[in-house]
Amino acid sequence: MASAMATTLASRPAPRGRARTLRRVALVLAVLAVVVLVWEGAKFLGGVPWRLPWQGPGDPILHRPPFKWAFVNDLNLPHVWDIAYALLQPFERGSEQNLAQGLFDAALYTWREAGIGFLVGALLGLVLATLFVHSRLLERAFVPYVVASQTIPIIALAPMIVFAIGQGVLAVVVVATYLTFFPVTIAMIRGLRSFDPRSMELMRSYAASDWHVYWKLRLPASLPYLFTGLKISATASIVGAIIGEDVGAIQSGLGRVITTFNQYYITGPEKLWAAILFAAMLGGAFFLVVRGVELVVLRGRPRAAEG
Amino acid sequence: MSSPGPVVRLAGVDKIFARGDGPVTAALEAIDLEIAAGEFISLIGPSGCGKSTLLRVIGDLTDPSAGDVVVNGKPARRARLDRDYGMVFQAPVLMDWRTVQGNVELPLEVMGWAPARRRERTREMLELVELADFVGHHPYQLSGGMQQRVAIARALAFEPAILLMDEPFGALDEMTRERMNSEVLRIWERTGTTIVFVTHSIPEAVFLSTRVVVMSPRPGRITRIVEVDLPRPRDEPTRESRRYFELITEVREALRAGGGLATELDDPSIASDERTLAEGAVG
Numbered sequence A: 001m002a003s004a005m006a007t008t009l010a011s012r013p014a015p016r017g018r019a020r021t022l023r024r025v026a027l028v029l030a031v032l033a034v035v036v037l038v039w040e041g042a043k044f045l046g047g048v049p050w051r052l053p054w055q056g057p058g059d060p061i062l063h064r065p066p067f068k069w070a071f072v073n074d075l076n077l078p079h080v081w082d083i084a085y086a087l088l089q090p091f092e093r094g095s096e097q098n099l100a101q102g103l104f105d106a107a108l109y110t111w112r113e114a115g116i117g118f119l120v121g122a123l124l125g126l127v128l129a130t131l132f133v134h135s136r137l138l139e140r141a142f143v144p145y146v147v148a149s150q151t152i153p154i155i156a157l158a159p160m161i162v163f164a165i166g167q168g169v170l171a172v173v174v175v176a177t178y179l180t181f182f183p184v185t186i187a188m189i190r191g192l193r194s195f196d197p198r199s200m201e202l203m204r205s206y207a208a209s210d211w212h213v214y215w216k217l218r219l220p221a222s223l224p225y226l227f228t229g230l231k232i233s234a235t236a237s238i239v240g241a242i243i244g245e246d247v248g249a250i251q252s253g254l255g256r257v258i259t260t261f262n263q264y265y266i267t268g269p270e271k272l273w274a275a276i277l278f279a280a281m282l283g284g285a286f287f288l289v290v291r292g293v294e295l296v297v298l299r300g301r302p303r304a305a306e307g
Numbered sequence B: 001m002s003s004p005g006p007v008v009r010l011a012g013v014d015k016i017f018a019r020g021d022g023p024v025t026a027a028l029e030a031i032d033l034e035i036a037a038g039e040f041i042s043l044i045g046p047s048g049c050g051k052s053t054l055l056r057v058i059g060d061l062t063d064p065s066a067g068d069v070v071v072n073g074k075p076a077r078r079a080r081l082d083r084d085y086g087m088v089f090q091a092p093v094l095m096d097w098r099t100v101q102g103n104v105e106l107p108l109e110v111m112g113w114a115p116a117r118r119r120e121r122t123r124e125m126l127e128l129v130e131l132a133d134f135v136g137h138h139p140y141q142l143s144g145g146m147q148q149r150v151a152i153a154r155a156l157a158f159e160p161a162i163l164l165m166d167e168p169f170g171a172l173d174e175m176t177r178e179r180m181n182s183e184v185l186r187i188w189e190r191t192g193t194t195i196v197f198v199t200h201s202i203p204e205a206v207f208l209s210t211r212v213v214v215m216s217p218r219p220g221r222i223t224r225i226v227e228v229d230l231p232r233p234r235d236e237p238t239r240e241s242r243r244y245f246e247l248i249t250e251v252r253e254a255l256r257a258g259g260g261l262a263t264e265l266d267d268p269s270i271a272s273d274e275r276t277l278a279e280g281a282v283g
Helices: A002-010 A014-046 A080-088 A099-134 A136-149 A154-165 A169-191 A197-205 A210-247 A253-263 A269-297 B051-058 B076-081 B100-110 B115-128 B144-156 B174-191 B202-208 B236-240 B242-257 B262-266 B268-282
Strands: B008-018 B024-035 B040-044 B066-071 B085-088 B162-166 B194-199 B211-216 B221-227
Touching: A014 A080, A080 A099, A080 A269, A099 A136, A099 A169, A099 A210, A099 A253, A099 A269, A136 A169, A154 A169, A154 A210, A169 A210, A197 A210, A197 B085, A210 A253, A210 A269, A210 B100, A253 A269, B008 B051, B024 B051, B024 B221, B040 B051, B040 B202, B051 B066, B051 B162, B051 B194, B066 B076, B085 B144, B100 B115, B100 B144, B115 B144, B144 B174, B174 B202, B194 B202, B202 B236, B202 B242, B211 B242, B221 B242, B236 B242
Parallel strands: B040 B194, B040 B211, B085 B162, B162 B194
Antiparallel strands: B008 B024, B008 B066, B211 B221
């Protein structure tokens, strides 16, 4: 009887999980549709006269909005289809790549830097948190400085890092690391203390070494917290890498692309919007990768599916 | 365990809790107790009588304020470092990231057993508690009673000289509890392990034990030790025998005489107070 109950509980039907995933994707797409609708709706009411993406002044007007609102003109808020059209245009004058391909390459480049910074930062955060939970003295002495480190605007710090290390990918990685280690440190100070105190008594009754307590109790118990930190760090590392590329004058990556398109915003606002879109998608993709790893690592735990 | 002396010898054990500048609580006072190899001893008493604390003192999870605790002829600390204790708590305290197999293997991993030997022993233990079909399950997929059986398998896996059980079935319903009682007796008879068992339940204590140690609260003392001479093997007919009820009455009267009114036994507010004290002691 008991065994029958356990098997029912154990076998969670896969289709239900897939249906739930589909529903969540549909929800995200629905929100996107609403955003586009509000965006174009505002332009429909108060934008500048509508023309096809490849047409300019003098070409026939498709729709003349009744009002004239500056914040929805084509410079402040380009048409969604203008951004989409721009993605298919050459990345730069005379380049064979279109904008979408160029942005994809730039995003990959940025991801590489961000990813290294993320790994180094996560490791640093883990080491710091491990030291802090084993020594109240270290925790009291250094945690305030860890917190203070994050109140310095990265815009102020990045040039100093570039100056100290020299222009190059290393400086970008260091900036990404700087933004990454903090969420992991804070989450893991909590996580490494989140074990069931009775489990500690159990380990004590086994005369377990500190290493065994760490490796078999503290660390596994902390993993849900670790992934919470890592998910914040994943997006922060992208921001760090973009700022690092900008300040470090790296010739590739989203940071450089965003800087360039910023300078030419007046002539092509769609390009900067497209770059921002790719930066957002990169952050989202990195988040999803971490979430995927989380689902694999935490499988079998009762609340793994949440979060 | 070839030593002729008792497995556990407590002499003049006191335990005082002092919380900061708050009130001082005498949790245990002048405890003398000898437990022979292979005995099944129940500690019973109202909440706050220090029975859990006494168990923790025996297991070196907390230090006595005074007195001697000798286990297998050694100080309790030495016995703990020699891995003489198996512990079972009221909650199963399984690690939810480990499977049933992984949970039973935990102490064996800590103790450095080779993987093949670990697997072999785990299989034996899970057969003993009749959970061999659940090796790959995670704890949340099991019922409370099954989880507690995993905890018992884990505690017995490294063949500790003494099994310390702190209200192991207190969270289970009456039916499951009676089944678990029979199961623990069967395991005890097969393994010959010495068991010290803390409980709130008079019938449970009488059904299981060779001797029932009755305690009284504030300060926690041993007021009586009731010898249980029920024939073995004990099973369902035992629960209906006249002698069983006589012994239950004897234990109940001993509790009442010691100031532990029977009505106080299941007062949850006092129970939680006792737990707070016990946790405060670990720091």
